[in-house]
Amino acid sequence: MIVYNVTIKVEWAIHDQWLQWMKQEHMPELISTGCFHQSQLLRLIEVDEEEGPTYAAQYYAESKALYNQYIEKFSVEKREKAFQKWGNRFIAFRSVMQVVD
Template identity: 40%
Template structure:
């Protein structure tokens, strides 16, 4: 299994609005690509929140090919939607992991 991991620091002033957008729109858009089988959204705890609240969203997929399809066909549009709504109120970085059991 491949996990596409997105870590986002969101300014406190828009954190609730951002979470609502994620739950109502963005995660649904991600899952509707058909490339991911599951997801998990978490808030990091025991973090200094002076500069914002940190969240982690993990999208699970069965193959690196599905992840590559997402990157090539959907990622620019998805990222632009977030930037158009929250622009300078958030910063994100992305990692890809392979589950080893």
């Protein structure tokens, strides 16, 4: 199983609206691509939150092929949509992990 992790630091000024958007719109949209079967949103603790909180959005794909399909067909559109909505009021980086049984 592949875990696609997006770590995001969000400015306090947009936090509440961003959090609602993530849970009600963005994350469900990624699941609806069919590439992921599960997602979860975690808030990092024991980190500096002076400028805003940090979250990890995790999406679970059954295979690397499904993850690759997401990257090839959907990722640019989803990333651009987020930047159009929130501009430079957040920063994000991606990592991809494999579950080890």
